[in-house]
Amino acid sequence: MLWLNCNQELGILYGLSDPGKIQSFYSVGIVLALFVSAALLGRNVEPAKILVVYPTIALLTLVAIYFIQTPAICLAGGFLLGFFAAGGVLQLVTAVANEMFPKNRGVITSIVMIASSVANYLVVSVAGILTRIGGTEGPRLVLLFNIAVTLVGILLAVYLNGCLKKEKAAAAKE
Known part of the structure; x- marks a missing residue:
């Protein structure tokens, strides 16, 4: 959410002539991530492990974008953030939560989605304040x-x- 709310302004700040391209790269990253994540899950990679690796790569991408202030980093960063931060991470969180609490799948899914909505509201509100100041x-x-x-x-x-x-x-001991 944060990236979506500032990427075009950041692109302009970094000298990108067409900051709308960032969104295109981001969208391609999302679509590709869905296929890659499905393939990883099909090979029995644990979703919880992906929930460490993907955000770690997203963090490194954000740090690179912060320090490398070029138009190209905005485009590459848009793709990488689409892939590693947006491409199914919420769905993986939901899957892991449902795996942890299999008897309450509906309730757990609702809790995850409500938490996501509240977090989105809060981070976008803070982002607005940061943008103003x-x-x-x-x-x-x-x-x-x-x-x-x-x-x-x-x-x-x-x-x-x-x-x-x-x-x-x-469980293995039992």
Whole structure:
């Protein structure tokens, strides 16, 4: 959400003549990620592991975009963020949550979607404030905020993986 709300302004700030192209690259990344993620899941890669790897690559992409202020990085970053941050990550979270609580799939799916909606509202509100106070540097402030949010997501995914590992070890002992 944060990337979608600032990518075109960031593209302009970085000298991109047609910042609308960023969205096209982003969309291609999303579509490609859905196929790759499906293939990974088909090869029994655990969704919780993807929830660490994808956001980590997204974080590295955001950091690169922050420091490499060129038009090309906006386009490449748009693709990579589409792939690693938007391409089915919410669906993977829902799948992992449903796997953890199989008896309450409907409730868990609702909780995940409500949490996503609340988070989207909050981060977009904060992004608006950062844009207002940041002036022309507002998009870069939003980018820093995006880095922070992504880092928190990675830490939560690492914690989740640890919990799942403990749970599987306990189940194996039984």
